[in-house]
Amino acid sequence: MTVSSDPMQWQVGLLGYGEVGRILAEDLRKQGIKVAAYDIKLEREQARPLREHADGIGVELAQSHADLAARADLIVSAVTASQAVPVAEACAPAIGKEAWFLDFNSASPGAKQRAASIIDGAGGRYVEGAVMTSLPPYRIKVPLLLGGRGARELAPLLVTLGFAAKVASDELGVSSAVKMCRSIMIKGLEAMVIESFTTARAYGVEDAVLASLKETFPSVDWEKQGAYFFQRVIEHGRRRAEELREVAETVRDAGLAPWSASGTAERQAWIADLADEGVFGVRGMPEFARSADWRTEADRILARLNAGSRKAPA
CATH class of the missing domain: 3.40.50.720 (NAD(P)-binding Rossmann-like Domain)
Incomplete structure (x- = not known):
């Protein structure tokens, strides 16, 4: 050819x-x-x-x-x-x-x-x-x-x-190294937002947490960003978890222990497991559409945990 x-x-x-x-x-x-x-x-x-x-x-x-x-x-x-x-x-x-x-x-x-x-x-x-x-x-x-x-x-x-x-x-390898290093930050931020916001929701302090974040990072709309991060991970957590495992390998090759990348991979995979179990609704159905309020998804996670049938990763 x-x-x-x-x-x-x-x-x-x-x-x-x-x-x-x-x-x-x-x-x-x-x-x-x-x-x-x-x-x-x-x-x-x-x-x-x-x-x-x-x-x-x-x-x-x-x-x-x-x-x-x-x-x-x-x-x-x-x-x-x-x-x-x-x-x-x-x-x-x-x-x-x-x-x-x-x-x-x-x-x-x-x-x-x-x-x-x-x-x-x-x-x-x-x-x-x-x-x-x-x-x-x-x-x-x-x-x-x-x-x-x-x-x-x-x-x-x-x-x-x-x-x-x-x-x-x-x-x-240079292009992929740029991508991998960027992913430590971007995918890690997704995981941190889900962990922080869901925990804040469990304690009833989410408004205070968001107000504090707004004061520190005034250019970020944390309500909107939170909803976006939750839905991207719910929809693509499996793929993201695999990517972060590649990121962890990249970090190891540089001589560092990939604590952040490995933790992010686990959190992304855990959310993907919940999505596969139907916690967030069924893919292709209206209830799986992106929510304008991250609280909806945080409440679904907390309800699943409170049901005692799935525990968060240690």
Whole structure:
């Protein structure tokens, strides 16, 4: 397969058809770009919404990782962090010669280097991409840092497709290190807000706590920020927990004990467990819609704990 020099003629293959994959698919299809996708959920009962979305915007669904890799000029890997290397392994035998492999996953520098070795060794061209903030508000224009020896060649091609891509380094692992260090702060703040606000609610002191935070950080709307953090973790805690485990590995590789990253991973995973149990309602149902008041979700957590059937992590 020869990769066209005109990215508008490419077929883009999306590995993962979750929130990130669907948003990218929508924005690429609006430009007339050919898009194919594969997600392991297509083999499960929850495949129907994914298939309906793909059919609605004209995305072809591949039968496997290899099927997707065989037809794509550019593969965008947007799966959970723990799967970054396995999906590279699954794609490598079928990847086209000099086809691009853009790794969106929130994986450690070491994992990115292993994935790059697999793809480059199979004749593809691996580039790491670090997504630097939440994708939904920005969509395809989300700030994207590229790294690796092919980053400078791929960057202008991605810009043509609508991405806000810029090169961080020719050295593989630098972009992901930036992402990992940022996640210690951002995902950690989410976990701290949930822990602080829910505890304050249990003691009936939430108004005093928020007033104190407002005095210290007057530019932050803590009511609004609290609601946003609660819902992002409820909806994406599982993925965030996996990312924080990669962050913890990154911290260990630097020689530090990852106390904050590991604790954040546990809190995010715990909230994901509660969501899976239905504490916050059923995904896809109206009661699971984002609440304008974080207190609603804190009360659900406290009610579950008070029922005695689930304990918070020690």
